[in-house]
Amino acid sequence: MTPALRDELRQRKPFRSLEQEAHLNIVRTAAVLADAFEQMLKPAGITGAQYNVLRILRGAEGDGLCRNELRDRLLTRMPDVTRLLDRMEEAGLVARARDADDRRLVTTRITARGRRVVDELDAAVAKEHRRRLGHLDADQLGTLIELLTLIRQPE
Amino acid sequence: MTPALRDELRQRKPFRSLEQEAHLNIVRTAAVLADAFEQMLKPAGITGAQYNVLRILRGAEGDGLCRNELRDRLLTRMPDVTRLLDRMEEAGLVARARDADDRRLVTTRITARGRRVVDELDAAVAKEHRRRLGHLDADQLGTLIELLTLIRQPE
DNA sequence: TGACATTAGGTGTGATAACACCCATATTCC
DNA sequence: GGAATATGGGTGTTATCACACCTAATGTCA
Numbered sequence: 001m002t003p004a005l006r007d008e009l010r011q012r013k014p015f016r017s018l019e020q021e022a023h024l025n026i027v028r029t030a031a032v033l034a035d036a037f038e039q040m041l042k043p044a045g046i047t048g049a050q051y052n053v054l055r056i057l058r059g060a061e062g063d064g065l066c067r068n069e070l071r072d073r074l075l076t077r078m079p080d081v082t083r084l085l086d087r088m089e090e091a092g093l094v095a096r097a098r099d100a101d102d103r104r105l106v107t108t109r110i111t112a113r114g115r116r117v118v119d120e121l122d123a124a125v126a127k128e129h130r131r132r133l134g135h136l137d138a139d140q141l142g143t144l145i146e147l148l149t150l151i152r153q154p155e
Numbered sequence: 156m157t158p159a160l161r162d163e164l165r166q167r168k169p170f171r172s173l174e175q176e177a178h179l180n181i182v183r184t185a186a187v188l189a190d191a192f193e194q195m196l197k198p199a200g201i202t203g204a205q206y207n208v209l210r211i212l213r214g215a216e217g218d219g220l221c222r223n224e225l226r227d228r229l230l231t232r233m234p235d236v237t238r239l240l241d242r243m244e245e246a247g248l249v250a251r252a253r254d255a256d257d258r259r260l261v262t263t264r265i266t267a268r269g270r271r272v273v274d275e276l277d278a279a280v281a282k283e284h285r286r287r288l289g290h291l292d293a294d295q296l297g298t299l300i301e302l303l304t305l306i307r308q309p310e
Numbered sequence: 311t312g313a314c315a316t317t318a319g320g321t322g323t324g325a326t327a328a329c330a331c332c333c334a335t336a337t338t339c340c
Numbered sequence: 341g342g343a344a345t346a347t348g349g350g351t352g353t354t355a356t357c358a359c360a361c362c363t364a365a366t367g368t369c370a
Binding site for chain 2: 010012021025030031034037073075077129132138
């Protein structure tokens with residue numbers, strides 16, 4: 001019965017429910033991980049959202065993805081992907097091209113420069129993951145992933 | 156061996172490591188929970204950060220807290236608490252008063268109006284927590300909390 | 311006691327996110 | 341074939357975030 005988060009947040013009163021405690025633990029842990037991750041990205045000159053886009057587009061290979069497909073694959077909700085891509089295009093990380101068949105579509109692809117940026121981050125990313133999560137064994141990580149997956153399933 | 160997140164994000168390739176999969180699961184789940192929570196708050200006219208401040212100040216009772224103490228207790232990093240409190244003060248949710256002994260300190264307290272807002276949200280918050288996490292039993296929630304706490308401990 | 315460091319709070323400014331709305335192209339269906 | 345709808349993308353505007361910097365009050369110690 002570890003009141004670790006309560007201590008961390010110097011909270012005087014106990015949590016109102018186990019569900020609340022779980023909720024706060026999840027959000028808090030994600031914030032800690034995401035903040036550290038962003039710090040790690042800083043020298044490369046990109047944000048967490050931009051890294052995510054690059055990671056996704058690298059996975060899509062040369063096919064690229066349209067804006068909405070990309071938005072749906074992003075880890076976090078992001079209502080303004082257009083201008084995120086604007087900035088990345090300006091930085092030379094991605095390139096956009098209007099589809100010839102369906103002229104509504106604009107396909108975004110990763111550029112050589114963008115690919116170089118993610119590739120060069122691979123080692124630091126792996127190191128960061130080990131640093132933050134490496135002290136849990138495979139069983140623990142597996143259990144955690146299972147529980148989080150269960151939470152995202154509606155009931 | 157459920158590739159649930161991979162499906163969710165329509166990712167073609169497997170995760171690079173169990174650590175990465177865990178990291179992405181945590182951040183993704185937190186985003187889902189936090190987004191739903193913000194939607195739930197919308198009718199009350201406050202944001203997630205503002206709710207957090209009100210929740211903390213309610214817990215502090217009449218003592219109130221100074222800005223930095225409040226910042227440290229927030230769930231997520233928030234470098235500009237001053238202007239967050241500016242907005243909340245303007246909305247009549249909190250009140251600030253400079254300390255008489257140490258004139259550097261400004262103590263922020265919840266107002267009656269702010270207290271009414273959080274109090275009236277209690278039922279909806281509890282319902283939201285049940286809706287999102289109620290399908291896990293106490294053992295599962297306990298295990299989850301334990302693992303997340305472990306992650307936040309440096310090694 | 312007076313220079314220096316520390317702590318608390320705030321400001322200026324540019325970048326980013328959020329929300330509502332708009333335009334163009336495709337599709338549906340009468 | 342043409343109005344209605346759906347889909348994809350973008351824009352305008354405001355609020356908020358993030359970072360670097362600034363000022364006032366307190367603490368430290370030669």
